[in-house]
Amino acid sequence: MSESGALSRRSFVKVGVVAGAGLTLGVAWRLTRDPGLPTSDSTWVPNAYLRIDEDGSITVLVPRSEMGQGVSTALPQLVAEELDVPWDAVSFEFAQAHDAYGMMVTGGSTSVRESWEPLRRAGATAREMLRRAGANRWGVDVADVSTGNAAVIAPDGSTASYGALAAEAARLDVPDEVALKEPADYRLIGTSVPRLDVEAKSTGRAIFGIDAGPPDTRVAVVERSPVFGGVVRSLRADAALALPGVDEIVELESGVAVVANGYVAANAGRDALEIEWDEGDGANLDDATIADRLRSAVRNGRTVRDDGDVDAVLAGAEAPIRAEYRLPYLAHATMEPMNCTAWVRDGRCTVWTGTQFQNAPAIVGGGARQVAAAAAGVPADATEVHTTFLGGGFGRRSERDFVREAAELAGKIQGPVKVVWSREDDMRHDFYRPASYHELTAVLGEDGRPAAWDHRTASQSIMERLVPGWVPGPARNLVGKRDSTSTEGASDQPYESPNVRLTYAKVDLPIPVGFWRSVGHTHTGFVVESFIDELAHAAGEDPYEYRRALLSAHPRHVGVLDAVAEASAWGSTPPEGRGRGIAVVRSFGSYVAQVAEVSIRDGQPRVHQVWCAVDCGTVLNPAIVRAQMESGIVYGLTAALFGEINIEGGRVVQSNFHDYRMLRMNEAPRIDVVLAPSGDAPGGVGEPGTPPIAPAVANAVYALTGERIRTLPIRLGSPAGTAGSLS
Amino acid sequence: MTTLTINGEPRDISAPNSSPLLWALREELGLTGTKFGCGIGQCGACTVLLDGAPVRSCQVPVGSAQGTTVTTIEGVAGAGELHPIQQAWIEEQVPQCGYCQSGQIISALALLDERAAPTDDDIDRAMSGNVCRCGAYQAIRRAIHRAVAIRSERIASDEPDQGEGDG
Numbered sequence: 001m002s003e004s005g006a007l008s009r010r011s012f013v014k015v016g017v018v019a020g021a022g023l024t025l026g027v028a029w030r031l032t033r034d035p036g037l038p039t040s041d042s043t044w045v046p047n048a049y050l051r052i053d054e055d056g057s058i059t060v061l062v063p064r065s066e067m068g069q070g071v072s073t074a075l076p077q078l079v080a081e082e083l084d085v086p087w088d089a090v091s092f093e094f095a096q097a098h099d100a101y102g103m104m105v106t107g108g109s110t111s112v113r114e115s116w117e118p119l120r121r122a123g124a125t126a127r128e129m130l131r132r133a134g135a136n137r138w139g140v141d142v143a144d145v146s147t148g149n150a151a152v153i154a155p156d157g158s159t160a161s162y163g164a165l166a167a168e169a170a171r172l173d174v175p176d177e178v179a180l181k182e183p184a185d186y187r188l189i190g191t192s193v194p195r196l197d198v199e200a201k202s203t204g205r206a207i208f209g210i211d212a213g214p215p216d217t218r219v220a221v222v223e224r225s226p227v228f229g230g231v232v233r234s235l236r237a238d239a240a241l242a243l244p245g246v247d248e249i250v251e252l253e254s255g256v257a258v259v260a261n262g263y264v265a266a267n268a269g270r271d272a273l274e275i276e277w278d279e280g281d282g283a284n285l286d287d288a289t290i291a292d293r294l295r296s297a298v299r300n301g302r303t304v305r306d307d308g309d310v311d312a313v314l315a316g317a318e319a320p321i322r323a324e325y326r327l328p329y330l331a332h333a334t335m336e337p338m339n340c341t342a343w344v345r346d347g348r349c350t351v352w353t354g355t356q357f358q359n360a361p362a363i364v365g366g367g368a369r370q371v372a373a374a375a376a377g378v379p380a381d382a383t384e385v386h387t388t389f390l391g392g393g394f395g396r397r398s399e400r401d402f403v404r405e406a407a408e409l410a411g412k413i414q415g416p417v418k419v420v421w422s423r424e425d426d427m428r429h430d431f432y433r434p435a436s437y438h439e440l441t442a443v444l445g446e447d448g449r450p451a452a453w454d455h456r457t458a459s460q461s462i463m464e465r466l467v468p469g470w471v472p473g474p475a476r477n478l479v480g481k482r483d484s485t486s487t488e489g490a491s492d493q494p495y496e497s498p499n500v501r502l503t504y505a506k507v508d509l510p511i512p513v514g515f516w517r518s519v520g521h522t523h524t525g526f527v528v529e530s531f532i533d534e535l536a537h538a539a540g541e542d543p544y545e546y547r548r549a550l551l552s553a554h555p556r557h558v559g560v561l562d563a564v565a566e567a568s569a570w571g572s573t574p575p576e577g578r579g580r581g582i583a584v585v586r587s588f589g590s591y592v593a594q595v596a597e598v599s600i601r602d603g604q605p606r607v608h609q610v611w612c613a614v615d616c617g618t619v620l621n622p623a624i625v626r627a628q629m630e631s632g633i634v635y636g637l638t639a640a641l642f643g644e645i646n647i648e649g650g651r652v653v654q655s656n657f658h659d660y661r662m663l664r665m666n667e668a669p670r671i672d673v674v675l676a677p678s679g680d681a682p683g684g685v686g687e688p689g690t691p692p693i694a695p696a697v698a699n700a701v702y703a704l705t706g707e708r709i710r711t712l713p714i715r716l717g718s719p720a721g722t723a724g725s726l727s
Numbered sequence: 728m729t730t731l732t733i734n735g736e737p738r739d740i741s742a743p744n745s746s747p748l749l750w751a752l753r754e755e756l757g758l759t760g761t762k763f764g765c766g767i768g769q770c771g772a773c774t775v776l777l778d779g780a781p782v783r784s785c786q787v788p789v790g791s792a793q794g795t796t797v798t799t800i801e802g803v804a805g806a807g808e809l810h811p812i813q814q815a816w817i818e819e820q821v822p823q824c825g826y827c828q829s830g831q832i833i834s835a836l837a838l839l840d841e842r843a844a845p846t847d848d849d850i851d852r853a854m855s856g857n858v859c860r861c862g863a864y865q866a867i868r869r870a871i872h873r874a875v876a877i878r879s880e881r882i883a884s885d886e887p888d889q890g891e892g893d894g
Contacts, residue, residue, distance in 0.1 A: 068823030068861045194820065201825030202816040203809070204760020204800030208826060211759035219754070262754045263763075264746045335764055335772060335826040335860045391762070391826030392860050423765040623820055627866065631823055634862025657769035657858065666851035668864040 049095075050079050050122050052130075056163030058085055058150065063095035064115075065106040065356050066197060067393035068631065069686040070624035073195040074112050075119055077621060081188045082123030082181060085150040085162070092196055097358035097369040097385035104358035104367060107398050107515060109588035109684020112620055116682050124178040126169070130162055133169040183618075183679075192623035197389070209388045210420065212352035213341035217416040218247065220409055221266040224255035224429055227279040227650035228510045232256060236274035243269050250412050254405045259413060263420055282510045282650035290647060291326070293507050294437035298458040301503030302481050304491045308499035313452035317443040320452075321538055323531060325440070326711045327523045329645035330433035330516055331652075331660060336391020337426040338402040341418040342372060342410035349376040349383040349407055350416075354390035356398040365468040371400040372407035394635070395515030399431050427660055428652040431514025432645055434459040434486070436523045440531045448539030449550065450497040455527070458505040459486050460513045480506045485515070489524030489587060489691065494557055495532055495550040511647065517635055518687040521587040525691030526640075526698070526712065529583035533699045534708065543699060544570050544582050556615050556678055557584050560593035563613035563676040568595040578608065579704025583695040589683030590616040594633070596669070596696040598704060603716055605701050607637060607669040612689065614673065617680035625685050626673045632689020633671055638663040640694035644713050729789050733758070734802025744790025749773045751789050752799060760800035760829045764858070771857030774830035775799050781837040783856075800829035803836060811881060812836055815874035823861035831857045835871050844875050 051059040060076035072092050080090045097104055127147055134152030135142035137160065144155040151159040183189075200206040225231065235256060237249035245265025250257045256273060260266035314320060340353040351372045360367040362380065373383040390397055406419040421429075436459035445451040464480030471479075484491070487504045516522060536546035544565050551557045561584050565571070574580050577599045584593035597609040612629045619625055642661035646653040654660040698709035707716060729740040733756065742751040747766075752758045752775070761784060764772030768783040775784045776798035803810045809817070812835050822828045831854070838845055838853035845853070850871055859867065 066824075068825065070823075192820075194817070195822075197825065198817050198820055198822050201822035201828050202813045202832065203804060204758075204829050206825050207759075208762075210763065211753075262742075262750060264742070264750050333860060335770070335824065335858070336762070337764070389826075390824060392824045394860075420763075423767070627820065627823060627863070630865055631862040634864065635860070656767055657765050658767065662770070662858045662860065663862070664855040664858060665864045665867070666855040668862070671865055 067390035078119035079123040129169040209354035229282040230279040233278040240269040240272040297505040301505035305502040310501040325438040332396035334392030338421040340406035342406040343416035368403040375407035376411035394517040433516035434513040452499040488520040518690040521691040525585040529695030560613040564593040568611040581699025583692040585691040590688040594692040598700040616683040628685040629689040636690035636693035748787040749784040774833040811877040815870040819870040
């Protein structure tokens with residue numbers, strides 16, 4: 001057993017004994033310096049917490065959102081490990097939004113990384129207090145008291161269950177220091193304990209946002225401006241109001257809401273609305289304009305990385321290798337369209353929704369709770385946010401637009417209301433993965449290695465949009481220009497070269513942009529891993545060996561490259577008519593290498609098999625890590641093959657799954673995942689599986705056909721895909 | 728008023744005849760296990776069995792379901808026992824976000840009613856109308872094969888009981 005770092009008395013607070021509720025412990029974490037927790041008689045506790053009821057039930061309150069990534073299993077797994085209880089004794093609940101949790105946001109593949117220490121301590125501390133309670137009861141030395149099977153064990157072998165000791169333990173002081181287990185002693189960490197959410201999700205009992213809310217909740221749909229930035233010029237609602245089931249028409253900041261006794265009636269009312277829109281300047285925007293704006297800006301970017309002297313090398317180069325890459329806007333297309341239920345009454349607001357962002361200080365823009373409070377016109381401390389299961393998140397549900405809209409509506413009408421987005425609403429009013437344009441230039445030395453690597457990129461900034469309104473324009477602009485989410489993966493690309501430059505040009509466009517599973521790595525991963533493949537071929541070297549030789553300072557990259565090369569028998573001849581491509585990307589603290597095997601059918605790539613090696617440091621739950629790799633691959637492959645949001649007349653062209661295609665079962669590759677953990681602290685797993693797949697497939701297409709893919713989605717034989725010259 | 732049998736019980740639906748069955752199930756009868764995904768029959772999240780056949784309930788007008796027998800996810804499990812498909816879904820840890828899984832399970836149910844031991848090609852044909860945005864396709868495939876095995880095991884273990892004249 002190792003002694004953990006001193007646990008500050010203040011950071012670890014005993015919340016106290018709720019009548020009959022036993023022992024409750026809480027943990028403070030990031031952005032929560034002094035949560036000001038109640039110390040007794042309160043149901044509110046900081047962040048992840050543990051409740052041991054006197055009936056013996058053990059509940060972990062999960063302050064992160066379950067959107068499929070397994071957090072409602074992984075966080076309880078950490079607590080249960082140190083608490084020393086059997087897995088089948090553990091259950092979980094989602095935490096309500098509260099300041100005691102500080103920033104409640106699920107994104108950036110942070111949940112396990114940030115919970116790794118504090119949640120194990122929560123379990124260990126509770127176990128220690130239960131041991132002391134047992135020692136006191138029996139009048140023996142605590143050192144002679146052990147635990148097992150959710151019970152404290154006396155030296156003579158007699159036992160007292162955790163439930164029976166909970167009330168006594170709750171009266172003890174919280175120990176300042178607790179010992180955490182050595183990895184060799186783990187029983188649960190590193191094992192595929194069953195997910196706590198799968199039975200509910202296999203029986204129809206799991207409650208998602210669209211299922212939640214009080215009885216007699218009315219349903220609303222909202223007609224929003226078809227053009228980004230448009231506003232209502234005139235509205236006639238008589239015909240809509242005359243329809244059966246339609247109750248009210250309410251103008252909102254985001255559009256016009258039709259409140260009805262159900263979704264079908266609400267939509268009929270919406271169809272009957274007569275709205276004239278003031279579409280504004282946005283109506284002039286289309287794909288060609290956007291492409292021009294990005295391309296013309298790319299040479300005027302701010303320098304983000306500048307190693308050596310790239311210009312000197314380029315000036316003396318006879319045959320620099322140049323390429324331009326283009327990536328489109330992408331919608332998230334969560335399976336569950338956006339929705340939110342809100343109820344404002346007696347100065348209080350209650351929200352039920354699937355959100356990735358429950359709580360944050362209002363001064364930084366707020367989470368769902370603060371945004372709902374402001375929209376409903378009630379104080380944040382009179383606003384409750386109940387988080388449901390999320391029918392997919394992928395970053396879309398970290399936005400608060402759907403919460404703001406529902407709370408505003410609820411504040412203007414009587415009774416609870418559920419705003420339901422149609423698939424078309426969801427696709428046309430998303431916060432899209434930004435479109436981007438990239439120019440790359442490299443010079444190879446006589447040894448074939450890159451003597452210079454110059455990468456210029458242009459896109460909208462996600463972060464600039466998130467800057468709260470009170471920040472003055474110049475500061476906002478600066479945030480956008482320095483937006484690391486636009487350059488991550490390119491600014492830190494790992495390949496050895498004495499001269500490396502990256503510039504980023506922020507382009508302002510009225511298309512809403514946001515976080516899309518793996519964020520900046522979705523485009524930088526494709527560009528860097530495609531271009532390094534171009535250089536390997538230009539140098540006449542094997543793409544795997546070439547990468548490996550340039551990664552001598554990055555053993556974890558090499559580790560997953562080697563693992564995936566072995567798994568895929570890289571270097572062996574693929575079956576007739578197939579080619580293989582390789583890519584490796586570090587993101588969110590984890591390293592993932594993938595090999596894709598493709599053929600060409602009907603003029604398009606067909607991906608038969610993907611091998612994936614992942615080093616996420618320490619594997620908490622192998623089955624969940626594998627599932628997340630498969631998930632990230634399918635998500636990224638869907639985008640690589642089909643994903644494109646087009647803009648015409650300021651409007652999104654696509655509307656539903658018939659024109660924004662999803663990868664289906666008959667198109668899904670076989671995926672073999674190899675876990676290659678380094679033993680470092682846990683890295684993320686929700687996002688890192690996504691970035692390598694697009695370049696692995698594009699590189700396989702090149703190996704098979706000689707056609708270099710530089711524009712996504714992949715369209716073989718398209719002029720843009722083959723144009724490599726910047727002349 | 729439309730009268731039909733849902734999960735073994737006679738039910739009346741007052742929604743207009745043209746209203747999609749999906750919303751009547753969810754909003755009028757409170758059977759929220761059946762999900763809304765696209766509204767145009769493209770994603771399969773709303774799949775139910777109608778007289779034994781898998782249909783997209785967002786495309787079925789309530790009036791056309793008069794007198795039919797409908798099975799939703801809530802009616803898949805037997806008394807006190809999960810259906811072999813559900814058991815397989817749990818054993819293979821299929822669901823991630825879980826939103827599409829009611830529809831996936833109903834489509835798998837229809838497949839196994841039709842083919843006792845489906846091949847991978849059979850699975851592709853039966854399941855490709857159901858989108859899973861979390862990409863659980865590989866797990867779904869495994870689980871369908873496992874459900875076949877679970878069903879065989881249950882049949883095998885039931886046979887001796889019949890000999891004892893239980894019940």
